[in-house]
Amino acid sequence: MQVLQLFHAELSRQRWKFMIMGALSGSSNAAVLAVINHAAASLDEKGEMMRSLIMFVAAIALYVVSQKWLLTMATRASEVTVHKLRERIVERIRRAELQDMERLSSAEIYATVSREAKALAETVPLLMVSGQALIMTVFVVFYIAWLSMTAFFLLIGTVVAGALIHLARSKEVARQFAETDRLEGELVDGFRDMLDGFKEVKMNSTRSAELGSMLSRLSNRLTDRKVETAGLFAGNLVASQVAFFIMIGVMVFVVPKMADIGIDKVGMITTAALFLMGPISNVVSGVPLLTRANASANAMLKVEAELRELEQPETGSYDPFSDDFDVLRLRDVTFSHASGRGDAPGEHAFHVGPVNLEIRKGEVLFITGGNGSGKSTLLKLMTALYHPDGGAVMLDERRVTPENAQSYRDRFCVIFSDNHLFRELYGVETVDWDEAVELLHLLEMDHKVRLVDRRFSTVSLSGGQRKRLALIAAMLEKRPICVFDEWAADQDPYFRWKFYREILPRLRDQGKTIIAVTHDDKYFDVADHRVHMEEGQLSRVSEGSATGHHEDPA
Numbered sequence: 305m306q307v308l309q310l311f312h313a314e315l316s317r318q319r320w321k322f323m324i325m326g327a328l329s330g331s332s333n334a335a336v337l338a339v340i341n342h343a344a345a346s347l348d349e350k351g352e353m354m355r356s357l358i359m360f361v362a363a364i365a366l367y368v369v370s371q372k373w374l375l376t377m378a379t380r381a382s383e384v385t386v387h388k389l390r391e392r393i394v395e396r397i398r399r400a401e402l403q404d405m406e407r408l409s410s411a412e413i414y415a416t417v418s419r420e421a422k423a424l425a426e427t428v429p430l431l432m433v434s435g436q437a438l439i440m441t442v443f444v445v446f447y448i449a450w451l452s453m454t455a456f457f458l459l460i461g462t463v464v465a466g467a468l469i470h471l472a473r474s475k476e477v478a479r480q481f482a483e484t485d486r487l488e489g490e491l492v493d494g495f496r497d498m499l500d501g502f503k504e505v506k507m508n509s510t511r512s513a514e515l516g517s518m519l520s521r522l523s524n525r526l527t528d529r530k531v532e533t534a535g536l537f538a539g540n541l542v543a544s545q546v547a548f549f550i551m552i553g554v555m556v557f558v559v560p561k562m563a564d565i566g567i568d569k570v571g572m573i574t575t576a577a578l579f580l581m582g583p584i585s586n587v588v589s590g591v592p593l594l595t596r597a598n599a600s601a602n603a604m605l606k607v608e609a610e611l612r613e614l615e616q617p618e619t620g621s622y623d624p625f626s627d628d629f630d631v632l633r634l635r636d637v638t639f640s641h642a643s644g645r646g647d648a649p650g651e652h653a654f655h656v657g658p659v660n661l662e663i664r665k666g667e668v669l670f671i672t673g674g675n676g677s678g679k680s681t682l683l684k685l686m687t688a689l690y691h692p693d694g695g696a697v698m699l700d701e702r703r704v705t706p707e708n709a710q711s712y713r714d715r716f717c718v719i720f721s722d723n724h725l726f727r728e729l730y731g732v733e734t735v736d737w738d739e740a741v742e743l744l745h746l747l748e749m750d751h752k753v754r755l756v757d758r759r760f761s762t763v764s765l766s767g768g769q770r771k772r773l774a775l776i777a778a779m780l781e782k783r784p785i786c787v788f789d790e791w792a793a794d795q796d797p798y799f800r801w802k803f804y805r806e807i808l809p810r811l812r813d814q815g816k817t818i819i820a821v822t823h824d825d826k827y828f829d830v831a832d833h834r835v836h837m838e839e840g841q842l843s844r845v846s847e848g849s850a851t852g853h854h855e856d857p858a
């Protein structure tokens with residue numbers, strides 16, 4: 305059972321405590337019943353009544369303490385387990401390689417750490433209540449056996465028959481639950497499409513109508529399935545109550561016929577059977593909860609297993625790269641994407657290389673090339689986000705390997721074309737506040753955004769403005785190599801000019817090495833070297849042209 309597998313570590317640490325407290329809680333509950341029965345049978349004996357009253361209070365006190373402990377500890381165990389799992393998932397994601405992460409579904413990981421983790425943490429304490437109810441049922445059943453073995457066997461017979469019918473029906477309930485889960489997932493995807501593509505939806509009434517009717521159809525199917533599931537569920541609940549009434553009937557009508565017992569014992573047995581109603585319905589309602597918790601545990605374990613299988617290079621046992629280097633080299637680097645994004649199976653995977661390239665410290669390298677020619681892939685190889693299939697990426701004489709790649713990557717600040725702007729300056733060890741203020745001014749963002757405690761006051765900005773903030777964050781990282789993937793593409797002519805004529809020269813003056821993908825031929829003179837990508841092949845275009853004419857910013 306996946307839920308037990310998941311909670312194994314937390315439960316086994318305290319297994320004995322859980323068992324003892326569960327037994328105490330179940331037996332104290334059954335003791336309340338036994339004391340009531342005993343007191344009712346000795347109404348006219350004053351001393352006996354007093355003793356029963358004391359035992360009654362003691363049994364309730366024991367029940368309160370043990371039940372409270374069980375519920376608190378169950379919540380704690382489930383929350384701690386989910387927290388540890390979340391931590392493991394975050395750690396594995398941090399250590400995973402980009403190539404591997406691109407193969408996984410981020411939507412699935414996201415759903416797991418949010419929806420499934422929440423469902424699981426909420427369900428497990430309720431399951432504990434069901435478990436405790438099961439223990440109590442066992443104690444009451446033993447009590448009934450002590451009163452009359454005939455009543456015990458008849459009770460077991462009816463409970464087993466009822467449970468078998470219930471189990472057979474709950475398979476169908478579980479199937480329906482899985483189907484409603486699937487439909488809910490589809491509905492969420494549909495809503496996401498509608499909201500993410502809101503502009504596109506607003507621009508085309510047919511698209512809007514088609515999406516709307518798809519969502520309405522899905523919602524309708526989901527409603528039907530939910531009603532069907534609720535019907536099955538209600539049927540199960542009524543069936544279990546009828547089974548319960550039959551059980552009471554058997555105690556009252558059949559037991560006295562089959563066993564030689566007095567009216568007082570029949571009364572005690574019937575009270576005991578009535579006492580079972582609450583716990584038995586708790587146990588019954590625990591079955592779908594268990595199914596639900598199992599499904600959530602399964603989803604979480606699946607994501608964890610997928611992440612565990614990814615390459616997780618050992619880090620820490622190597623000499624780190626230093627910011628001081630002379631040359632970055634790509635030697636006969638080759639790389640293939642596993643398969644083209646969205647390509648049909650069997651279609652050609654995109655291939656890069658063999659690439660040979662050198663860039664010396666402090667130089668500016670421009671990379672040009674058409675759409676899909678492999679420029680971003682080359683940048684990912686140069687920054688060790690992808691590991692080459694053949695050849696080597698070297699910093700001076702040291703080869704970059706999966707083991708030392710993180711230290712190599714820490715020499716770079718990068719702005720990808722699909723860059724994600726973090727609201728906080730994560731990764732900037734010490735913020736140079738004077739420079740931050742100066743950069744906000746230089747990139748003309750100071751009227752829009754302030755830096756408050758390492759956080760940008762807002763990131764609700766235009767695409768170009770967000771890229772300018774990303775540039776400020778990247779420059780504050782103070783890394784020796786800067787990589788920009790079509791940074792200027794989102795900027796107006798004035799900010800393009802500023803980027804090529806002010807920012808890049810400033811970075812070069814600071815001794816930074818710059819690698820930029822660009823289409824801005826007007827500014828090619830800024831580069832020391834320019835290389836061109838075509839269908840994954842690199843060719844050198846120009847060399848040594850870093851001085852040229854300077855045009856007006858507009």
Ligand SMILES: Nc1ncnc2c1ncn2[C@@H]1O[C@H](COP(=O)(O)OP(=O)(O)OP(=O)(O)O)[C@@H](O)[C@H]1O
Pocket residue numbers: 406641642643644645654673674675676677678679680681682721
């Ligand atoms: N993660 C991936 N998995 C499979 N194929 C990929 C992946 N990333 C890119 N590709 C493929 O590799 C080729 C080169 O893509 P890349 O993004 O490197 O090109 P690019 O020159 O940067 O293009 P653009 O100028 O449009 O950004 C494309 O055919 C693309 O479909």
